[in-house]
Amino acid sequence: MARLPEYLRALHNLAETGHETVSSEGLANAAGVNSAKLRKDLSQLGSYGTRGVGYDVGLLIDQIEYVLGLTQRRAVALVGVGNLGHALAGYDGFASRGFRIAALFDADQERVGEEINGLVVQHIDDLPRVAAEEAIAIGVIATPATAAQRVADQLVAVGVTSILNFAPCVLSVPEGVDVRKVDLAIELQILSFHEHRKASLTALPAAGGSALTALPGGLAVTESQEAIGT
Amino acid sequence: MARLPEYLRALHNLAETGHETVSSEGLANAAGVNSAKLRKDLSQLGSYGTRGVGYDVGLLIDQIEYVLGLTQRRAVALVGVGNLGHALAGYDGFASRGFRIAALFDADQERVGEEINGLVVQHIDDLPRVAAEEAIAIGVIATPATAAQRVADQLVAVGVTSILNFAPCVLSVPEGVDVRKVDLAIELQILSFHEHRKASLTALPAAGGSALTALPGGLAVTESQEAIGT
DNA sequence: CGCGATTTGTGCACGTCTTCACAAGCGCCT
DNA sequence: AGGCGCTTGTGAAGACGTGCACAAATCGCG
Secondary structure (H helix, E strand, O other): OOOHHHHHHHHHHHHHOOOOEEOHHHHHHHHOOOHHHHHHHHHHHOOOOEOOOEEEHHHHHHHHHHHOOOOOOEEEEEEOOOHHHHHHHHOHHHHOOOEEEEEEEEOOOOOOOOEEOOEEEEEHHHHHHHHHHOOEEEEEEOOOHHHHHHHHHHHHHOOOOEEEEOOOOOOOOOOOOEEEEOOHHHHHHHHHHHHHHHHHHHHOHHHOOOOEEEOOOOOEEEOOOOOOOO | OOOHHHHHHHHHHHHHOOOOEEOHHHHHHHHOOOHHHHHHHHHHHOOOOEOOOEEEHHHHHHHHHHHOOOOOOEEEEEEOOOHHHHHHHHOHHHHOOOEEEEEEEEOOOOOOOOEEOOEEEEEHHHHHHHHHHOOEEEEEEOOOHHHHHHHHHHHHHOOOOEEEEOOOOOOOOOOOOEEEEOOHHHHHHHHHHHHHHHHHHHHOHHHOOOOEEEOOOOOEEEOOOOOOOO
């Protein structure tokens, strides 16, 4: 499940604040989900809490980390050290949560040789050599959209089967390769949509109270997960 | 729908390559979704294509931009100019897709006064003044998790009703405020999970062919959206 | 003017996810 | 040892999203 990492983060917070056990209700609040949903997710893990008490925080952390495959620190290759790539290379949230940025690549010779956070940027054509030395598990693409597909092909060619794509385009990859996409502008556009919706509501107060509200454009939206993003 | 921005991006690509009309099949491919799903989404828009021909690219762009509220260029306030904030401030994908970064804030006096991409970083306590001058529609939080909730409260206090949160924590906000969360480490952890799953599969080839595969931890997963991320 | 090729819009069925509600189980206190 | 309160785990119902398959509609061509 895609919610396990969220639970894991909440659990780490709880562990740091000294909690030894936590109820499904408490953890659900900390993770921002429904408690029944959380219990169902955890029951799938096979990790049993104790009735009347709750879940053992430390045990649950170990369980989730095992399922997520975080017991081994995976090596990440980051391609594209432009604006965003720079930030990702310096982002300490990766190291603190089980990942190691093993190599930085770029296609621009101007950038090759630059040192970021203790790592030297290498040329993308050196990817095969580096991949032979380090066991690259995950590739991160932070290039312009025009270069993304080619980089993806190169990553797949050296055996990478998981890609995190920040470029605003769809990647086509062979079966067996997982791609996740993060598009920062799309996130803003979704918020913009909600802004527009809210503005239309206040401008047309007659529609208030209905669960379904017609938009000027004709689109109808249910009053969806207010204040709960993901 | 959250897929509209993806359609919009694909449509802009098509427009640039000279297409005047596009079939649901073609647009669906470009956006990486099923054609029936796309047609259903667009039919909700009330924007009619013509049967036998397809959709008018330019018209559809206008329609979607209107529904997303992109006809007005919304002002974005970015709080936290650390590693990630720096990158976001310099990210040109925002400007090119209907947003304008109107102000940068940070709580660290060391960073106040720094100029990034033509904007001067201001102290977060100046937020009310700046908000009175500019109509801030969306707030972006790129601070450490410890500061995120306080920043969110400050944003809400000056009337911001849409927040994009990059800090790894859940924000509690009053009703009517929309929060979307992007956690880069979580994306990697989800990929790690898939890696772990795939590794377990090859190690236990006996399970091949089944739609449901037992993991060492006991978790069972369906063979989910391979190569389709979101 | 009519016919066929093509494409949209949608009814329907299916599977998944979510939520409620409650029985079963555990620990603590007396 | 027994009862009481609290919490987990889960069955069932409902909401939701997805995809197929087909009727309706439009254009081009003879």
